[in-house]
Amino acid sequence: MHWADNLVKDLEGKQLVSTGISPSGPIHVGNMREILTGDMIYKAALKKGLDSRFIYLCDDIDPLRKVYPFLDQTYSAYVGYPLSSIPAPDGGPSYSEYFLKPFLEALSKIDVNVEVIRTTGLYREGRFERSIRIVVEKREKIREILQDLSGREIEENWFPYNPRCRRCGRINSTVVTSFDLPLIHYRCSCGNEGSSDIRKDEGKMPWRVEWPAKWFELGVTIEPFGKDHGAAGGSYDTGKRIAEEVFGIKAPVPLIYERIFLKGVGVMHSSTGISIPASDMVNYAPPQILRFIIARTNPGRHINFDPGAGLLNLVDEFEKYQKAYDGLEEVKDDDYREVYEYSRIQGRESRSGISFRHLVTLVQIYTTPHDLLRIMKKSGYEGDKLDDEMAWEIQIARNWISKYAPDIVKFRVMPEDYRANLNQDEKDILREFVQQAINIKWTPEDIHNAVHEILKKRNVPPKEGFGSFYKAIIGKEQGPRLGYFLSNMDRNFVIKRLEYNISA
Template sequence: MQLKPFINMTVHWADKFADKLLERGRKHVIETGTSISGIPHVGNASDVIRGDAIRKVLEEKGVKVKFIWIADDSDPFRKIPRGMESLREYLGYPVRDIPDPYGCHENFVDHFVEPFLSDLKEFGVEPRAYSGTELYRKGILYDEIKMAIKKRKEIREILNKFRKLPLNENYIPWIPICSECGKISTTRVTGWDGEDTVFYKCAGVDPASSIIKSSCAVSEDIRKALVFGCRNEGESKISEGRGKLPWRVEWAARWKHFGVTCEPLGKEHASAGGSFWTAKEICKDVFRFEPPIPVMYEFFTLNGEKISSSKGNVITLGDWLQICEPEVLKFFMYKRLMKQRDINLSAIPNLVDEYD
């Protein structure tokens, strides 16, 4: 791999993962993804840039690689990014269905995804981009959804291994979007007709940032953060894609559908009981597909603090391009994966010197 900063290293981590993948064959799919619940920042880009490093190594070895990126835009909107208080009424909605607060794009997701992908291109990173919502609404994951619901008992048993409060015997792995109020975080499945229709009630209470029982006395500030269901009882047609699989099931379904063999992921997904281990079991035992090789990494901080869209402590790829060359950030990300690193803006000149 022709990476200037590592010419004196015997083997770079990207080469090691490429060698592991070669043991599985010479056709590979590297999946990356980003939650679009706020402003995509350099931390969100880390798995994409690192996944691209592995892609380069494999292609240099003559291996056919499909490199994809999925916007997790079907997730519920649970935290309001700083400066976007006007979006409070959309708490609980799928993020894809939220309007652009600035009015320059079709919706909230497009407002952030378009510049994110454009900036990645400036870094020489060009994955095939997918919308998680479109995977459902265009029926792309339909077969995997049907399989998940038919094998709901096996999925429930796997999920319960990692839960303190077990799922009940009526569990169905589908989260409908309410046809009345448009929320996804407050619907509760009540039944399935054995074919294409799931029945639900929009009766839940979804705390946007913390778990609070609806029977508790709460302050006005806390109540403003709660998302209440509209009490509608309805039907959700799986074939119409107006809903989603729970995350751990969805992840496994995507691996199966795309034939994913490798995925970079933050260490919280791979901690004890983390979503990777659950999805891995579901992928192997339910979808009968060999799970991908994980590339685990530590998080970045910004000026010593956690990067957070809701708190406004972010630096985007576009921000970085205004102050420094893209290769310097890639060099920063190409260092040891499992070491937490701080992006200290005042120390960027030192990083440039190290790169040079």
């Protein structure tokens, strides 16, 4: 059974699937596991017929923790400020919206329809008033739970609400001195003294208290989260007890997911800039692929992601699942139907039928839309012009080549006056092929077979023999699979190029 179906199989009644990512910097591919895991659980719940909602809580009232490497030093003045009230790097009004925007745009491209809720707004609208009254009243109980599970002594002046200093703007520099609800009085390290109104966004609960308060106020029933929150004594453990013993509710069903590692780099961190922005992955790869990686991997297993050569293999794999779903091929995966259903994107079920790998070759041979259309029709594309869908896939292939493709995949067809440095044996191979080229069917198989026969007869290893063709046409020793590479070019063009190369 697919992991998402398995998680919801025993659930009944209304479900609220909640996810959350702090927009403290560029939201990266690693973070996508959170939202896509949630999305698949949500879709599984809907499929089961459960009345369900799916939300993304944007923690934009969280304070800026430090000046990250991707920020300039002017941000040192804003450390401790809520992310929603810091200027954006481009001069715009909101730091959190600046990083949120490309993320939300990416979600819309991968069929994630999630209700976005900003925590600043929840505080501003007084949605946490009831929770804050409860946690203030039961603060000793909470302190006990936190100490008990974390094994740490909680500071004497700890309070389940951090007021924001009205003078210096920071949310992490005040100490609560007394309270008279709805007002909480504080003293700040800047010297200011004042009061925060819990019905407004004038402060926030600390994370470990705020998390269960969200469950309580919103009615969260299922929540995926990373293993840092899921560790023994971590924030899920304390949240669960606070939910039960302070709010009197059941904690949501947890789903702990492992991380996504970037090949050759390791864990992705927004804070170091070692990451791939989530928005990149929907513009530099077929958007289904990101869903596919998450859908086919059990959440408890980490994912090694390689946006370079590995991506092509991944797309090949996805295309196999697609064919299996259509009954054209078999894949070794009991859940292949569900994996495909959770990977596909509404309205984009029917891709062109031209594989991404093939497209990557085509767009390097042909640069004009007219030539591309002509050759794609030969490859099975139906339509008299490149539709939006196709134009978009072509653009993605070009984007990927320019940013992530390894050199071995990249090539350009050499100009007409280019002559490769070929030895006599290589020229003989090409000459024999030219003699046959007129008479064979110009298909990948027939071209491959013709070349293969020539090489076999001459006792030349395939890799070496194929190399003479690549040298003549793209000036490199290696290239895309030869039969299908040549078949994508005009027969006369290929013959002319080869003749020119053997003529000197």
